[in-house]
Amino acid sequence: MSKRGGAETPPGPDGLPLVGSLPEYARDPFGFERRVHREYGDVVRWKVPGGWMYHLADPEHIEHVLVRNNQNYVKGEVFQETLGPVLGNGVLNAEGEFWRRQRHLVEPAFHPDRISTYAEMMVDVTERQTGRWRAGEIRDIHSDMTALTLEIIGRAMFGLDLSDESEEVGEALETVMKASEFSYSDLVPEQIPTPERRRFENAVEDLNRVVARIIKERKRNPTDEDVVSMLLAARDDEGEGMSLRQVRDEVMTLLLAGHETTALALTFTFFLLAQHGDVERKIVRELDEELGGETPTFRDLPNLTYLEQVVKESMRLYPPVPSIVREPVEDDRVGDYRLPAGETVSMSQHVVHRDPRWYDDPMAFRPERWTGDFEQSLPRLAYFPFAAGPRRCIGDRFAMLEARLVLATILQRFHLEQVSGPSMDLRMSITARPKKPVEMKIHEREEWREKQERTEKAVESPAE
Secondary structure: OOEEOOEEOOOOOOOEOOOEOHHHHHHOHHHHHHHHHHHHOOEEEEEEOOEEEEEEOOHHHHHHHHHHOHHHEEOHHHHHHHHHHHHOOOOOOOOHHHHHHHHHHHHHHHOHHHHHOOHHHHHHHHHHHHOOOOOOOEEEHHHHHHHHHHHHHHHHHHOOOOHHHHHHHHHHHHHHHHHHOOOHHHHOOOOOOOHHHHHHHHHHHHHHHHHHHHHHHHHHOOOOOOHHHHHHHOOOOOOOOOOHHHHHHHHHHHHHHHHHHHHHHHHHHHHHHHHOHHHHHHHHHHHHHHHOOOOOOHHHHHHOHHHHHHHHHHHHHOOOOOEEEEEEOOOEEEOOEEEOOOOEEEEEHHHHOOOOOOOOOOOOOOHHHOOHHHHHHOOOOOOOOOOOHHHOOOOHHHHHHHHHHHHHHHHHHEEEEEOOOOOOOEEEOOOEEEOOOOEEEEEEHHHHHHHHHHHHHHHHOOOO
16 A cells, blocks of 8 residues: 555555456446455455546545535546436536535425425325235336336426326336446447447437426426426526526436435335345234324324334345445545545445444344434444435435335235345446346235234144
């Protein structure tokens, strides 16, 4: 390790000439990140074509980047190259004063008082969509949750029913997310139109058509309830409104970011519950005791404490956004190590959330660990599914409300039995997405409960 300016260069794998460690990373991104931190420590760097990647796994270092010294960091070139062509200069991508202006204009849509009004709609949409489920059928739960959360974000943010666009948006989103994964075609000069790039451009065009329809409808028929009308009418302190291009960028950001991560959180939670019947039974008992067969409401959520613990534990093991990237504007230092300006710094929730220093038996699905005392004992950023600091996810409250209400509504009526394999193979893109369909068999809750009771009685009283 060399020193420069009193700080050391972080250790890391040597890699190969020209391509560095990129081939090894591409084969197994999650396994590679866990391994390099295990072998080299909390601050690691590895070579990529044209530069270096710096990885942080110490919560204190991550807090330094995201919170204490956040003004020295921007989303950076890697982030902008990945999402800029889709999201434009929306609040997720924007920087500096422009970002602060946009965040200020968008924030009212996510005020706690406003979010609480979405609860009844979230339950209604869930009941209607799952009302088409039939006992005994096998469904791809990831696909179902994507369609469900898309309709919820459409109704909550845009005041529109997007169910007819569900398939188009889902296919386009799949293409966009796949394009954010590493491919050796990424090394081909940008001006060469590879098949992957053409598919990406077509997907963005499809998404643009959906967004254009949303904006056109809200311009024609503005309301006091939807976010698009609010954005079109918003004015900053100087009385300036948003351009139509900027409205497009914000709507696209809400459309994609507003449903993708919650769909994944729900998918991962159902996957875990299918493997841990004791946890599911405990949730169902809580729902029975607190709801008494009634549909869940916003007022019920404070009493559904175990349900909230389950969601937190699911997002610990399977954070929908597996890592966050930033780029230092000026050289910085964490611990003994230098982070050079202009290089990419990555902080992996997937790594930190599974670190045995912070979590006893970290690979176990144990919702009970999330007590108040346990949360107080954790380093501040040993758990950060929604990031942290000024750029913490603006929709975190919305997502947690949605996840709990959807789970409560579905688990009251259905048991989902896992049909696909026992492991969850993930693709590393902007989000962590299942490589294969997450197939589950649908059972009516009461029939499943009766079946379980018969099985337990048979075990307790075997035939003579």
